[in-house]
Amino acid sequence: MGLTGWYIHHHGAGHLTRFRAVRPHLPGEVVVFSSLPRPGTLPAGTTWVRLDRDDDGDPAGADPTVGGLLHWAPLGHAGHARRFAAITGALAERRFDRFVVDVSVEVALLVRLLGVATVVVTQPGDRSDTPHRLAYASASRVLAPWPAGVHGLPAQPALVEVGGISRFDGRTREVGATPGTVLVLGGGVTERDLAAAAAATPDARWQLAGSSARTWIEDPWDALQSAEVVVAAAGQNSVADIAAAGARAVVVPQPRPFDEQVATGRILTGRGLAVVRPAWPGPDEWPALLDQARSLRPDWSQWGVTGAARRAAEAIAQVGA
Incomplete structure (x- = not known):
């Protein structure tokens, strides 16, 4: 099975919840990278790397979108540099077989540039902007957590629509409304x-x-x-x-x-x-x-x-x- 990396975005709890739902079905070792605090408990074979935040301070004048090419890469931000250095260091130290990115265009591109195949988790809505198209085009797999055909995405070999991912999948209904x-x-x-x-x-x-x-x-x-x-x-x-x-x-x-x-x-x-x-x-x-x-x-x-x-x-x- 090898080693899987997994980037979890820090906004809200949804990305972490999705990871928790999928992880029990994923064999092998997983290293998680996130700005979120390490949860109190983790599944066996799971390591948590806490990343610096890069969304604090005033981004004015820092050109975080690089003129629309990316979503968030602020100039002169030490936290941004340290989080990317942490990911780069981990990938240089050990051989990762794949890397799930949920979600960050910049992390997806960084990991792919370092020679690791990416699984990019897509989201609903209009993702036709340049950064999203770049991340999807660079991915070995684009994972869509909704049923096939729901969002009318163009058919592409990398796209896999798996259905809605719930933490309650597999539980039986025991009481009525x-x-x-x-x-x-x-x-x-x-x-x-x-x-x-x-x-x-x-x-x-x-x-x-x-x-x-x-x-x-x-x-x-x-x-x-x-x-x-x-x-x-x-x-x-x-x-x-x-x-x-x-x-x-x-x-x-x-x-x-x-x-x-x-x-x-x-x-x-x-x-x-x-x-x-x-x-x-x-x-x-x-x-x-x-x-x-x-x-x-x-x-x-x-x-x-x-x-x-x-x-x-x-x-x-x-x-x-």
Whole structure:
């Protein structure tokens, strides 16, 4: 199997969550590179290399996009230099058979320039800009964590669409939905908005599984199963988790670069999988929205969650084998 490198972007928790879902299916040793702190526990055979941050300070005048050629390579930033030096040093010291990049155009190009085959994880939205096209063209494999044909990408030999990758893939549904329960997944929702929505729907019981210490749920599988309606953003992990639970959902895409979540929201609407709204609804909208979501009969099997993490691991292991 050899040695696999894996770059995890530090924005949010989704990239780390995806790694955790795929890693149990990937044999061999894995070295992770990330600006995120090392998690408390790691799978056997996994090493964590903590990288310096390169997004602090004022980038004005640092030409971070190199005139549009790249996404982020600021001039004169010591942290940026040290993170690339750490990756370069590791690849010079040991022979890596493949390197997963989730996500960074610059890391993908660096690793390929150092002679290591890359697996670039792609994201939804419009990725037709020069940096993305360069990263994809240089990759041995482009891994898409959604079902085949969903985002209408041009067919190419390197592209592998594995289905939505969920941490709950393989779990069985043990309880049914409890009438009147609403689960809100993720952060980005203010307590004021949540209180207003709850006040407008007195027959519903709202629960927030958020990112703060007060609302954090380490394993929300039971909450997902028992919720009559799930409210979430259109991030890839959230949608895959909802699909794994077969839940009815109201999805509110959040602003992201390249219209990532907006693109996913359009697909969910087109396939009748969720009720989608462009922004957090006003209090008066919630009674009708919850009724709409309750009336859904979503066929989440089309999201391809079952076996997606295993298929991703297989696609990765084939590179450099």
